[in-house]
Amino acid sequence: MVATARDASTLADLAAEYPDTALALSLDVTDAGHIQAAVERGTGRFxxxxxxxxxxxxGYRAAVEEGDDTDVRTLFDTHFFGTVDLIKAVLPQMRARRTGTIVNLSSIGARITPAGSGYYAAAKAAVEGLTGSLRKELEPLGITAMVVEPGGFRTDFSGRSLQQSAEPIHDYADTAGKRRKENDTSHGTQPGDPAKAAAAIITAVSSAEAPEVLVLGADATTAHVGVLQAQLASLEAWRHVSESTAVAE
Structure with a gap:
Protein backbone atom coordinates (compact mmCIF):
# COMPACT_ATOMS: atom_id res chain seq x y z
CA MET A 1 0.00 0.00 0.00
CA VAL A 2 1.24 3.47 -0.90
CA ALA A 3 -0.07 6.08 1.54
CA THR A 4 0.41 9.71 0.61
CA ALA A 5 0.08 13.11 2.25
CA ARG A 6 1.55 16.50 1.61
CA ASP A 7 3.70 15.85 4.68
CA ALA A 8 4.75 12.19 4.70
CA SER A 9 5.83 12.45 8.35
CA THR A 10 2.17 12.40 9.34
CA LEU A 11 2.09 8.81 8.04
CA ALA A 12 5.23 7.67 9.85
CA ASP A 13 3.33 5.58 12.41
CA LEU A 14 1.51 3.68 9.67
CA ALA A 15 4.70 2.97 7.75
CA ALA A 16 6.47 1.85 10.93
CA GLU A 17 3.65 -0.49 11.91
CA TYR A 18 3.55 -2.14 8.48
CA PRO A 19 7.11 -1.85 7.14
CA ASP A 20 6.71 -4.66 4.59
CA THR A 21 3.41 -3.56 3.11
CA ALA A 22 3.14 0.22 3.57
CA LEU A 23 5.11 2.98 1.85
CA ALA A 24 4.56 6.57 3.02
CA LEU A 25 5.24 9.26 0.43
CA SER A 26 4.87 13.02 0.19
CA LEU A 27 2.43 14.04 -2.53
CA ASP A 28 1.03 17.37 -3.62
CA VAL A 29 -1.62 16.48 -6.21
CA THR A 30 -1.33 19.92 -7.80
CA ASP A 31 2.32 19.19 -8.69
CA ALA A 32 2.83 17.00 -11.78
CA GLY A 33 6.37 16.15 -10.71
CA HIS A 34 5.16 14.92 -7.33
CA ILE A 35 2.54 12.73 -8.99
CA GLN A 36 4.98 11.11 -11.39
CA ALA A 37 7.53 10.49 -8.65
CA ALA A 38 4.95 8.93 -6.32
CA VAL A 39 3.63 6.61 -9.04
CA GLU A 40 7.15 5.56 -10.01
CA ARG A 41 8.19 4.88 -6.41
CA GLY A 42 5.00 2.99 -5.63
CA THR A 43 5.33 0.88 -8.76
CA GLY A 44 8.99 0.24 -8.07
CA ARG A 45 8.25 -0.94 -4.54
CA PHE A 46 5.18 -3.10 -5.20
CA GLY A 59 -13.77 21.98 2.26
CA TYR A 60 -14.33 25.48 0.96
CA ARG A 61 -17.34 27.56 1.92
CA ALA A 62 -18.41 30.81 0.34
CA ALA A 63 -21.45 32.27 -1.33
CA VAL A 64 -20.85 32.16 -5.06
CA GLU A 65 -20.45 35.93 -5.16
CA GLU A 66 -17.95 35.80 -2.30
CA GLY A 67 -15.62 33.22 -3.82
CA ASP A 68 -12.04 34.38 -4.39
CA ASP A 69 -10.77 33.51 -7.89
CA THR A 70 -7.43 32.18 -6.66
CA ASP A 71 -9.07 30.13 -3.92
CA VAL A 72 -11.56 28.62 -6.36
CA ARG A 73 -8.90 27.70 -8.91
CA THR A 74 -6.79 26.07 -6.20
CA LEU A 75 -9.87 24.14 -5.07
CA PHE A 76 -10.42 22.78 -8.59
CA ASP A 77 -6.69 22.11 -9.05
CA THR A 78 -6.81 19.92 -5.95
CA HIS A 79 -10.16 18.16 -6.27
CA PHE A 80 -10.59 17.86 -10.02
CA PHE A 81 -7.35 18.37 -11.92
CA GLY A 82 -5.30 16.54 -9.28
CA THR A 83 -7.67 13.60 -9.67
CA VAL A 84 -7.37 13.75 -13.46
CA ASP A 85 -3.56 13.86 -13.36
CA LEU A 86 -3.32 10.89 -11.00
CA ILE A 87 -5.72 8.87 -13.16
CA LYS A 88 -3.63 9.59 -16.24
CA ALA A 89 -0.47 8.61 -14.38
CA VAL A 90 -1.71 5.13 -13.40
CA LEU A 91 -3.91 4.20 -16.36
CA PRO A 92 -1.12 3.14 -18.74
CA GLN A 93 -0.03 0.33 -16.43
CA MET A 94 -3.62 -0.66 -15.64
CA ARG A 95 -4.42 -0.84 -19.35
CA ALA A 96 -1.32 -2.91 -20.01
CA ARG A 97 -2.43 -5.43 -17.37
CA ARG A 98 -6.15 -5.15 -18.21
CA THR A 99 -7.04 -4.82 -14.54
CA GLY A 100 -7.38 -2.14 -11.89
CA THR A 101 -9.82 -0.02 -9.91
CA ILE A 102 -10.03 3.76 -9.64
CA VAL A 103 -11.94 5.19 -6.67
CA ASN A 104 -12.75 8.89 -6.74
CA LEU A 105 -14.01 10.53 -3.56
CA SER A 106 -16.90 12.90 -4.07
CA SER A 107 -19.43 14.14 -1.51
CA ILE A 108 -23.16 14.13 -0.92
CA GLY A 109 -22.68 17.88 -1.40
CA ALA A 110 -22.49 17.25 -5.14
CA ARG A 111 -26.15 16.11 -4.94
CA ILE A 112 -27.67 18.39 -2.33
CA THR A 113 -25.68 21.54 -3.30
CA PRO A 114 -25.97 23.39 0.04
CA ALA A 115 -25.94 27.17 0.11
CA GLY A 116 -22.39 28.25 0.79
CA SER A 117 -20.84 25.18 -0.83
CA GLY A 118 -21.38 26.00 -4.48
CA TYR A 119 -17.74 25.80 -5.50
CA TYR A 120 -17.05 22.64 -3.49
CA ALA A 121 -20.21 21.00 -4.86
CA ALA A 122 -19.20 22.02 -8.40
CA ALA A 123 -15.73 20.52 -8.02
CA LYS A 124 -17.18 17.24 -6.75
CA ALA A 125 -19.87 17.21 -9.44
CA ALA A 126 -17.08 17.55 -12.01
CA VAL A 127 -15.37 14.52 -10.48
CA GLU A 128 -18.63 12.56 -10.68
CA GLY A 129 -19.24 13.48 -14.32
CA LEU A 130 -15.69 12.53 -15.23
CA THR A 131 -15.92 9.22 -13.39
CA GLY A 132 -19.17 8.26 -15.10
CA SER A 133 -17.60 8.62 -18.54
CA LEU A 134 -14.34 7.05 -17.38
CA ARG A 135 -16.18 3.96 -16.14
CA LYS A 136 -17.74 3.42 -19.58
CA GLU A 137 -14.37 3.87 -21.29
CA LEU A 138 -12.58 1.44 -18.99
CA GLU A 139 -15.12 -1.35 -18.55
CA PRO A 140 -14.23 -3.06 -21.86
CA LEU A 141 -10.58 -3.02 -20.71
CA GLY A 142 -11.25 -4.85 -17.46
CA ILE A 143 -10.80 -1.72 -15.32
CA THR A 144 -13.38 -0.26 -12.94
CA ALA A 145 -14.00 3.36 -11.94
CA MET A 146 -16.34 4.33 -9.14
CA VAL A 147 -17.43 7.35 -7.11
CA VAL A 148 -17.77 7.45 -3.32
CA GLU A 149 -20.30 9.93 -1.91
CA PRO A 150 -19.84 10.30 1.86
CA GLY A 151 -22.15 12.18 4.15
CA GLY A 152 -20.89 13.57 7.46
CA PHE A 153 -17.90 11.75 8.95
CA ARG A 154 -15.79 12.62 11.97
CA THR A 155 -12.72 13.82 10.13
CA ASP A 156 -11.05 17.24 10.01
CA PHE A 157 -13.23 18.24 7.04
CA SER A 158 -15.34 20.69 9.07
CA GLY A 159 -12.49 21.61 11.37
CA ARG A 160 -8.83 22.27 10.66
CA SER A 161 -9.00 21.68 6.91
CA LEU A 162 -12.11 23.77 6.20
CA GLN A 163 -11.47 27.00 4.30
CA GLN A 164 -13.85 29.82 3.48
CA SER A 165 -14.12 33.21 1.81
CA ALA A 166 -12.27 35.98 3.60
CA GLU A 167 -14.96 38.62 3.26
CA PRO A 168 -18.56 37.51 3.88
CA ILE A 169 -21.36 39.57 2.30
CA HIS A 170 -24.09 40.42 4.80
CA ASP A 171 -26.94 39.73 2.37
CA TYR A 172 -26.01 36.03 2.47
CA ALA A 173 -25.95 35.81 6.29
CA ASP A 174 -29.09 33.66 6.41
CA THR A 175 -28.01 31.27 3.64
CA ALA A 176 -24.30 30.77 3.00
CA GLY A 177 -23.44 32.61 6.20
CA LYS A 178 -24.99 29.96 8.42
CA ARG A 179 -22.42 27.44 7.21
CA ARG A 180 -19.34 29.54 7.89
CA LYS A 181 -16.89 28.05 10.40
CA GLU A 182 -17.80 30.53 13.10
CA ASN A 183 -21.47 29.51 12.85
CA ASP A 184 -21.11 25.77 12.17
CA THR A 185 -21.18 23.42 15.17
CA SER A 186 -21.08 20.15 13.21
CA HIS A 187 -17.37 19.42 13.71
CA GLY A 188 -16.94 16.42 16.01
CA THR A 189 -20.64 15.53 15.97
CA GLN A 190 -20.90 13.98 12.50
CA PRO A 191 -22.63 10.57 12.50
CA GLY A 192 -20.09 8.70 10.35
CA ASP A 193 -17.13 6.60 11.49
CA PRO A 194 -14.16 7.03 9.09
CA ALA A 195 -12.84 3.52 9.81
CA LYS A 196 -16.18 2.01 8.82
CA ALA A 197 -16.20 4.15 5.68
CA ALA A 198 -12.78 2.76 4.72
CA ALA A 199 -14.03 -0.78 5.32
CA ALA A 200 -17.08 -0.12 3.12
CA ILE A 201 -14.87 1.12 0.29
CA ILE A 202 -12.69 -1.99 0.57
CA THR A 203 -15.82 -4.15 0.41
CA ALA A 204 -16.97 -2.39 -2.76
CA VAL A 205 -13.55 -2.59 -4.42
CA SER A 206 -13.28 -6.28 -3.55
CA SER A 207 -16.73 -7.14 -4.91
CA ALA A 208 -17.34 -8.83 -8.23
CA GLU A 209 -18.85 -5.59 -9.59
CA ALA A 210 -18.15 -2.33 -7.79
CA PRO A 211 -21.05 0.14 -7.78
CA GLU A 212 -20.93 3.19 -10.00
CA VAL A 213 -21.72 5.34 -6.94
CA LEU A 214 -21.18 4.18 -3.36
CA VAL A 215 -23.11 6.38 -0.93
CA LEU A 216 -21.76 6.30 2.62
CA GLY A 217 -23.82 7.12 5.69
CA ALA A 218 -27.52 6.99 6.49
CA ASP A 219 -27.61 10.79 6.28
CA ALA A 220 -26.17 10.70 2.77
CA THR A 221 -28.48 7.89 1.64
CA THR A 222 -31.57 9.75 2.87
CA ALA A 223 -30.42 12.99 1.24
CA HIS A 224 -29.55 11.26 -2.04
CA VAL A 225 -32.97 9.62 -2.26
CA GLY A 226 -34.67 12.92 -1.44
CA VAL A 227 -32.83 14.69 -4.25
CA LEU A 228 -33.73 11.96 -6.75
CA GLN A 229 -37.40 12.06 -5.75
CA ALA A 230 -37.53 15.86 -6.02
CA GLN A 231 -35.84 15.78 -9.42
CA LEU A 232 -38.25 13.15 -10.70
CA ALA A 233 -41.23 15.14 -9.45
CA SER A 234 -39.94 18.28 -11.18
CA LEU A 235 -39.24 16.34 -14.38
CA GLU A 236 -42.80 15.02 -14.44
CA ALA A 237 -44.29 18.43 -13.62
CA TRP A 238 -42.48 19.99 -16.57
CA ARG A 239 -42.64 17.02 -18.94
CA HIS A 240 -45.24 18.69 -21.15
CA VAL A 241 -42.93 21.66 -21.68
CA SER A 242 -39.87 19.45 -22.18
CA GLU A 243 -41.63 17.37 -24.80
CA SER A 244 -43.11 20.38 -26.60
CA THR A 245 -39.77 21.17 -28.21
CA ALA A 246 -39.85 18.54 -30.98
CA VAL A 247 -39.69 19.66 -34.61
CA ALA A 248 -43.22 19.83 -36.02
CA GLU A 249 -43.76 17.23 -38.74
Whole structure:
Protein backbone atom coordinates (compact mmCIF):
# COMPACT_ATOMS: atom_id res chain seq x y z
CA MET A 1 0.00 0.00 0.00
CA VAL A 2 1.24 3.47 -0.90
CA ALA A 3 -0.07 6.08 1.54
CA THR A 4 0.41 9.71 0.61
CA ALA A 5 0.08 13.11 2.25
CA ARG A 6 1.55 16.50 1.61
CA ASP A 7 3.70 15.85 4.68
CA ALA A 8 4.75 12.19 4.70
CA SER A 9 5.83 12.45 8.35
CA THR A 10 2.17 12.40 9.34
CA LEU A 11 2.09 8.81 8.04
CA ALA A 12 5.23 7.67 9.85
CA ASP A 13 3.33 5.58 12.41
CA LEU A 14 1.51 3.68 9.67
CA ALA A 15 4.70 2.97 7.75
CA ALA A 16 6.47 1.85 10.93
CA GLU A 17 3.65 -0.49 11.91
CA TYR A 18 3.55 -2.14 8.48
CA PRO A 19 7.11 -1.85 7.14
CA ASP A 20 6.71 -4.66 4.59
CA THR A 21 3.41 -3.56 3.11
CA ALA A 22 3.14 0.22 3.57
CA LEU A 23 5.11 2.98 1.85
CA ALA A 24 4.56 6.57 3.02
CA LEU A 25 5.24 9.26 0.43
CA SER A 26 4.87 13.02 0.19
CA LEU A 27 2.43 14.04 -2.53
CA ASP A 28 1.03 17.37 -3.62
CA VAL A 29 -1.62 16.48 -6.21
CA THR A 30 -1.33 19.92 -7.80
CA ASP A 31 2.32 19.19 -8.69
CA ALA A 32 2.83 17.00 -11.78
CA GLY A 33 6.37 16.15 -10.71
CA HIS A 34 5.16 14.92 -7.33
CA ILE A 35 2.54 12.73 -8.99
CA GLN A 36 4.98 11.11 -11.39
CA ALA A 37 7.53 10.49 -8.65
CA ALA A 38 4.95 8.93 -6.32
CA VAL A 39 3.63 6.61 -9.04
CA GLU A 40 7.15 5.56 -10.01
CA ARG A 41 8.19 4.88 -6.41
CA GLY A 42 5.00 2.99 -5.63
CA THR A 43 5.33 0.88 -8.76
CA GLY A 44 8.99 0.24 -8.07
CA ARG A 45 8.25 -0.94 -4.54
CA PHE A 46 5.18 -3.10 -5.20
CA UNK A 47 5.45 -3.89 -8.91
CA UNK A 48 2.11 -2.37 -9.89
CA UNK A 49 -0.70 -0.12 -8.73
CA UNK A 50 -3.90 -2.16 -8.55
CA UNK A 51 -6.17 0.39 -6.87
CA UNK A 52 -6.00 4.18 -6.99
CA UNK A 53 -7.99 6.09 -4.37
CA UNK A 54 -8.26 9.82 -5.07
CA UNK A 55 -9.04 11.31 -1.67
CA UNK A 56 -7.05 14.56 -1.61
CA UNK A 57 -9.21 17.54 -0.83
CA UNK A 58 -10.60 20.01 1.67
CA GLY A 59 -13.77 21.98 2.26
CA TYR A 60 -14.33 25.48 0.96
CA ARG A 61 -17.34 27.56 1.92
CA ALA A 62 -18.41 30.81 0.34
CA ALA A 63 -21.45 32.27 -1.33
CA VAL A 64 -20.85 32.16 -5.06
CA GLU A 65 -20.45 35.93 -5.16
CA GLU A 66 -17.95 35.80 -2.30
CA GLY A 67 -15.62 33.22 -3.82
CA ASP A 68 -12.04 34.38 -4.39
CA ASP A 69 -10.77 33.51 -7.89
CA THR A 70 -7.43 32.18 -6.66
CA ASP A 71 -9.07 30.13 -3.92
CA VAL A 72 -11.56 28.62 -6.36
CA ARG A 73 -8.90 27.70 -8.91
CA THR A 74 -6.79 26.07 -6.20
CA LEU A 75 -9.87 24.14 -5.07
CA PHE A 76 -10.42 22.78 -8.59
CA ASP A 77 -6.69 22.11 -9.05
CA THR A 78 -6.81 19.92 -5.95
CA HIS A 79 -10.16 18.16 -6.27
CA PHE A 80 -10.59 17.86 -10.02
CA PHE A 81 -7.35 18.37 -11.92
CA GLY A 82 -5.30 16.54 -9.28
CA THR A 83 -7.67 13.60 -9.67
CA VAL A 84 -7.37 13.75 -13.46
CA ASP A 85 -3.56 13.86 -13.36
CA LEU A 86 -3.32 10.89 -11.00
CA ILE A 87 -5.72 8.87 -13.16
CA LYS A 88 -3.63 9.59 -16.24
CA ALA A 89 -0.47 8.61 -14.38
CA VAL A 90 -1.71 5.13 -13.40
CA LEU A 91 -3.91 4.20 -16.36
CA PRO A 92 -1.12 3.14 -18.74
CA GLN A 93 -0.03 0.33 -16.43
CA MET A 94 -3.62 -0.66 -15.64
CA ARG A 95 -4.42 -0.84 -19.35
CA ALA A 96 -1.32 -2.91 -20.01
CA ARG A 97 -2.43 -5.43 -17.37
CA ARG A 98 -6.15 -5.15 -18.21
CA THR A 99 -7.04 -4.82 -14.54
CA GLY A 100 -7.38 -2.14 -11.89
CA THR A 101 -9.82 -0.02 -9.91
CA ILE A 102 -10.03 3.76 -9.64
CA VAL A 103 -11.94 5.19 -6.67
CA ASN A 104 -12.75 8.89 -6.74
CA LEU A 105 -14.01 10.53 -3.56
CA SER A 106 -16.90 12.90 -4.07
CA SER A 107 -19.43 14.14 -1.51
CA ILE A 108 -23.16 14.13 -0.92
CA GLY A 109 -22.68 17.88 -1.40
CA ALA A 110 -22.49 17.25 -5.14
CA ARG A 111 -26.15 16.11 -4.94
CA ILE A 112 -27.67 18.39 -2.33
CA THR A 113 -25.68 21.54 -3.30
CA PRO A 114 -25.97 23.39 0.04
CA ALA A 115 -25.94 27.17 0.11
CA GLY A 116 -22.39 28.25 0.79
CA SER A 117 -20.84 25.18 -0.83
CA GLY A 118 -21.38 26.00 -4.48
CA TYR A 119 -17.74 25.80 -5.50
CA TYR A 120 -17.05 22.64 -3.49
CA ALA A 121 -20.21 21.00 -4.86
CA ALA A 122 -19.20 22.02 -8.40
CA ALA A 123 -15.73 20.52 -8.02
CA LYS A 124 -17.18 17.24 -6.75
CA ALA A 125 -19.87 17.21 -9.44
CA ALA A 126 -17.08 17.55 -12.01
CA VAL A 127 -15.37 14.52 -10.48
CA GLU A 128 -18.63 12.56 -10.68
CA GLY A 129 -19.24 13.48 -14.32
CA LEU A 130 -15.69 12.53 -15.23
CA THR A 131 -15.92 9.22 -13.39
CA GLY A 132 -19.17 8.26 -15.10
CA SER A 133 -17.60 8.62 -18.54
CA LEU A 134 -14.34 7.05 -17.38
CA ARG A 135 -16.18 3.96 -16.14
CA LYS A 136 -17.74 3.42 -19.58
CA GLU A 137 -14.37 3.87 -21.29
CA LEU A 138 -12.58 1.44 -18.99
CA GLU A 139 -15.12 -1.35 -18.55
CA PRO A 140 -14.23 -3.06 -21.86
CA LEU A 141 -10.58 -3.02 -20.71
CA GLY A 142 -11.25 -4.85 -17.46
CA ILE A 143 -10.80 -1.72 -15.32
CA THR A 144 -13.38 -0.26 -12.94
CA ALA A 145 -14.00 3.36 -11.94
CA MET A 146 -16.34 4.33 -9.14
CA VAL A 147 -17.43 7.35 -7.11
CA VAL A 148 -17.77 7.45 -3.32
CA GLU A 149 -20.30 9.93 -1.91
CA PRO A 150 -19.84 10.30 1.86
CA GLY A 151 -22.15 12.18 4.15
CA GLY A 152 -20.89 13.57 7.46
CA PHE A 153 -17.90 11.75 8.95
CA ARG A 154 -15.79 12.62 11.97
CA THR A 155 -12.72 13.82 10.13
CA ASP A 156 -11.05 17.24 10.01
CA PHE A 157 -13.23 18.24 7.04
CA SER A 158 -15.34 20.69 9.07
CA GLY A 159 -12.49 21.61 11.37
CA ARG A 160 -8.83 22.27 10.66
CA SER A 161 -9.00 21.68 6.91
CA LEU A 162 -12.11 23.77 6.20
CA GLN A 163 -11.47 27.00 4.30
CA GLN A 164 -13.85 29.82 3.48
CA SER A 165 -14.12 33.21 1.81
CA ALA A 166 -12.27 35.98 3.60
CA GLU A 167 -14.96 38.62 3.26
CA PRO A 168 -18.56 37.51 3.88
CA ILE A 169 -21.36 39.57 2.30
CA HIS A 170 -24.09 40.42 4.80
CA ASP A 171 -26.94 39.73 2.37
CA TYR A 172 -26.01 36.03 2.47
CA ALA A 173 -25.95 35.81 6.29
CA ASP A 174 -29.09 33.66 6.41
CA THR A 175 -28.01 31.27 3.64
CA ALA A 176 -24.30 30.77 3.00
CA GLY A 177 -23.44 32.61 6.20
CA LYS A 178 -24.99 29.96 8.42
CA ARG A 179 -22.42 27.44 7.21
CA ARG A 180 -19.34 29.54 7.89
CA LYS A 181 -16.89 28.05 10.40
CA GLU A 182 -17.80 30.53 13.10
CA ASN A 183 -21.47 29.51 12.85
CA ASP A 184 -21.11 25.77 12.17
CA THR A 185 -21.18 23.42 15.17
CA SER A 186 -21.08 20.15 13.21
CA HIS A 187 -17.37 19.42 13.71
CA GLY A 188 -16.94 16.42 16.01
CA THR A 189 -20.64 15.53 15.97
CA GLN A 190 -20.90 13.98 12.50
CA PRO A 191 -22.63 10.57 12.50
CA GLY A 192 -20.09 8.70 10.35
CA ASP A 193 -17.13 6.60 11.49
CA PRO A 194 -14.16 7.03 9.09
CA ALA A 195 -12.84 3.52 9.81
CA LYS A 196 -16.18 2.01 8.82
CA ALA A 197 -16.20 4.15 5.68
CA ALA A 198 -12.78 2.76 4.72
CA ALA A 199 -14.03 -0.78 5.32
CA ALA A 200 -17.08 -0.12 3.12
CA ILE A 201 -14.87 1.12 0.29
CA ILE A 202 -12.69 -1.99 0.57
CA THR A 203 -15.82 -4.15 0.41
CA ALA A 204 -16.97 -2.39 -2.76
CA VAL A 205 -13.55 -2.59 -4.42
CA SER A 206 -13.28 -6.28 -3.55
CA SER A 207 -16.73 -7.14 -4.91
CA ALA A 208 -17.34 -8.83 -8.23
CA GLU A 209 -18.85 -5.59 -9.59
CA ALA A 210 -18.15 -2.33 -7.79
CA PRO A 211 -21.05 0.14 -7.78
CA GLU A 212 -20.93 3.19 -10.00
CA VAL A 213 -21.72 5.34 -6.94
CA LEU A 214 -21.18 4.18 -3.36
CA VAL A 215 -23.11 6.38 -0.93
CA LEU A 216 -21.76 6.30 2.62
CA GLY A 217 -23.82 7.12 5.69
CA ALA A 218 -27.52 6.99 6.49
CA ASP A 219 -27.61 10.79 6.28
CA ALA A 220 -26.17 10.70 2.77
CA THR A 221 -28.48 7.89 1.64
CA THR A 222 -31.57 9.75 2.87
CA ALA A 223 -30.42 12.99 1.24
CA HIS A 224 -29.55 11.26 -2.04
CA VAL A 225 -32.97 9.62 -2.26
CA GLY A 226 -34.67 12.92 -1.44
CA VAL A 227 -32.83 14.69 -4.25
CA LEU A 228 -33.73 11.96 -6.75
CA GLN A 229 -37.40 12.06 -5.75
CA ALA A 230 -37.53 15.86 -6.02
CA GLN A 231 -35.84 15.78 -9.42
CA LEU A 232 -38.25 13.15 -10.70
CA ALA A 233 -41.23 15.14 -9.45
CA SER A 234 -39.94 18.28 -11.18
CA LEU A 235 -39.24 16.34 -14.38
CA GLU A 236 -42.80 15.02 -14.44
CA ALA A 237 -44.29 18.43 -13.62
CA TRP A 238 -42.48 19.99 -16.57
CA ARG A 239 -42.64 17.02 -18.94
CA HIS A 240 -45.24 18.69 -21.15
CA VAL A 241 -42.93 21.66 -21.68
CA SER A 242 -39.87 19.45 -22.18
CA GLU A 243 -41.63 17.37 -24.80
CA SER A 244 -43.11 20.38 -26.60
CA THR A 245 -39.77 21.17 -28.21
CA ALA A 246 -39.85 18.54 -30.98
CA VAL A 247 -39.69 19.66 -34.61
CA ALA A 248 -43.22 19.83 -36.02
CA GLU A 249 -43.76 17.23 -38.74
Missing amino acids: GAIDVLVNNAGY
